[in-house]
Amino acid sequence: MKTLKASGVGKAIDRVEGHLKVTGMAKYASEFPIENKVYAQAINSTIAKGEITSIDTSEAEKLKGVLKVITYKNAEKLKTFDKERPAIATDTIAPVLQDNKIHYYGEYVGLVVAETFEIAQHAARLVKYTYKKFSDPAIRFDELKSKAYKPNDKSDYSRGDVDKGLAEADISIDSVYTTPIEHHHPMELHAIIASWENGKVTAYASQQMVEDATIAISDTFQIPQENVRVIASYVGGGFGSKLNVERHAILGVMASKMIGSPVQITVTRNQMFTNTGLRQFNEQRMKIGAKNDGTLTALAHETISHTSTNMEFQEQCGMVTKMLYKVPNNKVTHRLIPMNLQTPFAMRAPGEATGSFALESVIDEMAWKLKMDPIEFRIKNDTQTDLSKDQPFSSRLLVECLRIGAEKFGWENRKQEPRTNTNGNWLIGYGVSAASRNSPYQKTHSKVILDAENGKVQATIQMDATDIGTGSYTIIAQTASEYLGIPVENINVELGDSDFPVTPGSGGSWGAASYCNGARAACEIAVSELKKKQNIAEEEEVSIAELLKKNNLTNYEAKGMAEPSEEFKKHSVFSFGANFSEVWVDKDTGMWKIKRMVNVGSAGRILNPKTAYGQIIGGLTMGAGMAIAEQTRVEPNFGNFITRSFADYHVPVNLDLANIDVIFLPEEDKIANKMGIKGIGELGITSVAGSIANAIFNATGKRMRDLPITPEKLIDAPLEEGVTA
Incomplete structure (x- = not known):
């Protein structure tokens, strides 16, 4: 990968801790x-x-x-x-x-x-x-629905009148989608x-x-x-576990x-x-209405999930449904069933990964009913306002993601009618889905320690942030390099110790924005304080080595803190993307494979294209796993897991995956934070399963509403109404 940027940030450099990992010098918890x-x-x-x-x-x-x-x-x-x-x-x-x-x-x-x-x-x-x-252990989901309860006031959301909106629609759909229990398995x-x-x-x-x-x-x-x-x-x-x-x-x-x-x-x-958490089984009922011209009139998303009998966790499957499309009448509900299973907890893109499968599938269903191109249908209902918060988006390039992705993918070659694109015994389908993920930014503290010797400055950045394989060490080093004006190889990053300055930790796609702005703040304060001691103007460019020399110092420490601005709080801050999938399905056996995937993302300033690419590839792989095979089965009499090792809990391997293109749109959202960074780690998994399911429909004319999509399910599924055999 190449970049035109000359500073530390933006370069596709190797991981700064990579040599420690490949030589076994990086110590993990049990080592x-x-x-x-x-x-x-x-x-x-x-x-x-x-x-x-x-x-x-x-x-x-x-x-x-x-x-x-x-x-x-x-x-x-x-x-x-x-x-x-x-x-x-x-x-x-x-x-x-x-x-x-x-x-x-x-x-x-x-x-x-x-x-x-x-x-x-x-x-x-x-x-x-x-x-x-x-x-009477509570282990059969279908038998326990009458015990479902509303967890709290934030479980439900509504605007407008969904029933009125459905009545006004020329076409309406009422479908149920299910996603299974999954496990994190780092x-x-x-x-x-x-x-x-x-x-x-x-x-x-x-x-x-x-x-x-x-x-x-x-x-x-x-x-x-x-x-x-x-x-x-x-x-x-970790993936949340x-x-x-x-x-x-x-x-x-x-x-x-x-x-x-x-x-x-x-x-x-x-x-x-x-004993380490799981993603809940979710049953999601989607109701959608639209005019013949493609204008959405109503959208409802009703989720029933389970929690344990002794603790409560709710996966917010309707989170994306509240904000992604311009629809005046919207309703989102969540209900939980107490069951004798371990307590679920957050798994990569909790709510978005599962909820987007249902949402982007029903959007595709409606486009088919309307005989509209699925991309044009999404674009027609685009919005620059988060209607769930009545706030403008800080930036939103979803239309650009869809347009650019369509061109890269070759969407013009897609055939609208299912089962009409073939190659021998293979049915070929193209699918698309829109993606979005909240981009939090949280208060972060950091310390910088400067050491000068023979005119050369070494800097150490300390914070209790963690690197869970995402590249935190590297992007923090690149940030310090940029704001101190010294090479990345002169930066030492120390993380993961509660004795260091406090950060929000890794999770929820807030890490990069929070950590790097924290490091930036510490570096800027160090430079500012050293200038102030010598009455040097803030705007005057002086190297950090010269500043230390002018102050007759060989060592200096500074602490900094970064947090969201008032402008941030007035906006809805999200990353956006689009997924494109090409699948081939054997019309006799139901066996299917992914041939190509294209992912386009607008996720703010990309700090390191190499590590960001790895995050997207990881997300796409997990999203493909949702569609291909991942599921944890519960023994219905005793409540133990039938799938309890990698021998029977199947995750994607190289042969399951496709040729993948990843495209990052240039975007620096300065409302999101001073460095223009947005979250990317969970954007990559969001709606991937939806794009695959939509491609399978385009190939076969069969709508797959229950994950994973196994060959036997495909064989047994009927053709959708209006599809020619």
């Missing part, structure tokens, strides 16, 4: 060489609902090398919830082993601590539990090395949000937050306190299914 470390293995329940009636730990305790078996009978007393089913957040407490109740299959019921990892695993299998099993397993010493906790933990992790640990153990230090120097992926502190981390801290040694827990891949 720190802590002295006197012992190992722990958590034990999972084997029922979905009930009570523990007895525990036999004798055989495990006799095993040489076993140090402790912890159950609810001898566990440390922790802070517990003061109400039924509290809402989960990134800093929520995580009590564990506090009573004998079982809420879902796989819930932690014990912990074995031993001298080695192997002994801990062996001993965990020797602990015997007897349960009183309750006969490459790095969840892990912690916890040390409790003299009432203070040090935790090397795989966490996306360091500050919130310190809050959750301190609140759970009821100790001062300043007595908790969390270190997450490198995080091997590492936003909050899960129970294994609390178990590690508890065990360390009880035995007086550092304790390491690494969650197994099987436990990644049962």
